[in-house]
Amino acid sequence: IISAGLATWSLFTMLCGTANRFLSFALFRMGVGVGEATLSPSAYSMISDMFRPERMAIAISIYSAGIYIGTGLSNIFGGLVIGYAESMDNLSLPIIGAVESWQYVFFAVGFPGLLFTLVMLSVKEPVRRVSIGAGESQQKSIPLDQVVDYIRANQKTFLYHNVGFALCSFISYGGAYWIPSYLIRIHELTRQEAGLYYGSIVMVFGTAGIIFGGWLSDRLSQKGQVDSKIKVGMLAAMLHIPFGIVYPLMPDANWALLLLCPAVFTAAMPFGVAPAAIQQMMPARMRAQGAAVYLFVINLIGLGLGPTAVAWFTDYVYGDPNKVHMSLLWVSTLFGVIAVFLLWKASEHFQKSLDYLRVYEEKVRGS
Numbered sequence: 001i002i003s004a005g006l007a008t009w010s011l012f013t014m015l016c017g018t019a020n021r022f023l024s025f026a027l028f029r030m031g032v033g034v035g036e037a038t039l040s041p042s043a044y045s046m047i048s049d050m051f052r053p054e055r056m057a058i059a060i061s062i063y064s065a066g067i068y069i070g071t072g073l074s075n076i077f078g079g080l081v082i083g084y085a086e087s088m089d090n091l092s093l094p095i096i097g098a099v100e101s102w103q104y105v106f107f108a109v110g111f112p113g114l115l116f117t118l119v120m121l122s123v124k125e126p127v128r129r130v131s132i133g134a135g136e137s138q139q140k141s142i143p144l145d146q147v148v149d150y151i152r153a154n155q156k157t158f159l160y161h162n163v164g165f166a167l168c169s170f171i172s173y174g175g176a177y178w179i180p181s182y183l184i185r186i187h188e189l190t191r192q193e194a195g196l197y198y199g200s201i202v203m204v205f206g207t208a209g210i211i212f213g214g215w216l217s218d219r220l221s222q223k224g225q226v227d228s229k230i231k232v233g234m235l236a237a238m239l240h241i242p243f244g245i246v247y248p249l250m251p252d253a254n255w256a257l258l259l260l261c262p263a264v265f266t267a268a269m270p271f272g273v274a275p276a277a278i279q280q281m282m283p284a285r286m287r288a289q290g291a292a293v294y295l296f297v298i299n300l301i302g303l304g305l306g307p308t309a310v311a312w313f314t315d316y317v318y319g320d321p322n323k324v325h326m327s328l329l330w331v332s333t334l335f336g337v338i339a340v341f342l343l344w345k346a347s348e349h350f351q352k353s354l355d356y357l358r359v360y361e362e363k364v365r366g367s
Contacts, residue, residue, distance in 0.1 A: 001042050003120040009035025010113025017106030041291040048279045048287055054221055061214025061272025065207045072203025075195040147289045157349040162297040164342030165274040167335045168237055169302025172267045174331050177307035182324050187253035197257055205261045209268030217273045227350040229277035234343035236269035237336055244332030248325035281353045
């Protein structure tokens with residue numbers, strides 16, 4: 001599934017470079033999304049089978065660190081590729097022929113994914129770690145209506161968890177999309193400089209933050225705090241607020257970049273523990289479906305609305321593109337406070353969901 005998804009999103013990324021109108025570009029981007037949607041639910045389920053529950057948060061955090069390594073590299077090399085493409089008078093590709101600089105970038109980032117598909121085909125499926133007892137019936141897929149019923153029975157936990165972490169994603173994606181523009185507009189960096197500096201910060205401090213969040217959660221879990229994953233997410237949202245207020249106000253690029261380091265670190269902390277919490281509270285054969293619901297919510301709210309919210313503040317509240325730093329400040333602050341509240345509510349209900357899971361598993365064993 002992962003290999004097919006990787007091939008799909010890499011191919012559609014390259015096809016984006018052939019689009020000649022908005023509709024075709026939008027359809028190709030949808031194809032990218034369809035391919036990417038196969039990855040994390042499958043990966044979370046595989047990781048849960050490979051690691052003990054008390055090590056799950058750090059394992060998923062290390063996997064999720066790929067987001068920050070990839071984002072950092074895309075900022076660094078994306079800026080370099082754009083700079084190279086724009087400096088060339090005549091760009092051409094084998095079979096395709098002459099291309100514009102923006103088309104060249106899509107082919108440059110999509111083609112390596114097709115090659116890596118071959119590597120993924122060599123990865124072996126782990127032995128499923130089933131927590132509800134042995135038996136041939138447990139290997140059968142669970143009907144969708146049973147998954148829906150299970151989620152409905154834990155709806156408060158799912159609601160507070162998914163929306164709370166989605167607002168953390170909302171802030172993170174809003175920053176990821178607009179911080180380079182902030183550095184260019186406010187601090188007059190070139191696109192290449194903004195990509196290099198911000199990409200390096202994301203790659204180093206984003207990776208460190210998400211792994212630290214997983215490590216801290218596992219340490220707290222080993223001390224008996226069963227809701228440690230929710231608590232780490234809440235702590236991260238709280239810590240991010242002051243840094244999200246301060247870095248946009250810096251009058252100097254060096255200070256802004258320096259304070260972006262802890263801002264990126266704290267923004268990254270929740271995104272390993274959030275899916276790990278879903279894996280913890282779901283039966284073994286419902287983990288992928290639970291992860292899919294979580295990913296749908298955080299992508300809809302975070303990726304879909306986060307960057308738009310920063311743009312909306314800039315255009316309609318301030319009416320000035322050079323006020324993008326104030327938009328980043330307010331989005332980070334307002335939605336950070338709401339995220340803290342929702343995750344606090346999630347922690348109140350998480351233990352009830354774990355109790356429900358134990359009762360559910362006992363019923364399945366007895367059936």
